[in-house]
Amino acid sequence: MLTANTEGKRPQDLCNLLLAACLFISPWIMRFTGDMMAARNAWIIGVALALVAVAALSMFKEWEEWVNLVLGVWLMAAPWVLGFTGNFNAFWTHTILGVLTAAVSAWAVWDYRHEPHATA
Numbered sequence: 001m002l003t004a005n006t007e008g009k010r011p012q013d014l015c016n017l018l019l020a021a022c023l024f025i026s027p028w029i030m031r032f033t034g035d036m037m038a039a040r041n042a043w044i045i046g047v048a049l050a051l052v053a054v055a056a057l058s059m060f061k062e063w064e065e066w067v068n069l070v071l072g073v074w075l076m077a078a079p080w081v082l083g084f085t086g087n088f089n090a091f092w093t094h095t096i097l098g099v100l101t102a103a104v105s106a107w108a109v110w111d112y113r114h115e116p117h118a119t120a
Contacts (some may be wrong), residue, residue, distance in 0.1 A: 013056040013077045016068050016101060020049035023075070023097050029091035030089040038090035045071055045078075049101065065108040072102030072119075 024046030026032075027039035049071055056064040075098025078084075079091045 002102070010056065010060060010111075012065070012104050012111065013031065013053050015104045016049055016108075017053040017102050018054055018055070018105065019097055019115035020046050022046075022094075023101075025033070026093045026097070027090075030093050032087055032090040032091060032093070035084055035087045035090050038079075038084040039085055041078050041082060042090075042093070045075060060112075062109065062112055064110065065105045069102055069109065072098045072100070072105055074098070075101060 023042050026046075027042050032042075033039050048081060052071070053069050055061075056068075056087050075094045078094050078098075079087075084090050
């Protein structure tokens with residue numbers, strides 16, 4: 001069981017939810033909807049990040065933060081794996097949001113592991 005400080009909403013989960021929303025709308029804002037591989041990746045990973053963040057907000061489990069960390073790393077690797085490094089807007093959107101997602105998720109894992117837990 002978590003202490004009173006961890007019950008309820010964690011700031012990291014709210015940050016991940018905000019990052020998920022930014023990622024989802026980024027193809028329109030950054031104008032890379034014409035690159036379907038990059039746009040679809042942004043939409044799919046944006047939805048996945050949002051679902052995991054909402055799950056973490058409703059009932060925190062450490063694995064949720066690890067999933068978001070992996071998704072953040074995927075966002076950084078996706079331009080090379082999916083072949084859209086030539087699309088400046090898509091490349092930097094994925095890279096920056098990937099770094100932020102991974103950093104926030106790593107912060108959440110670190111915070112959880114270094115927080116005193118209540119014993120039942």
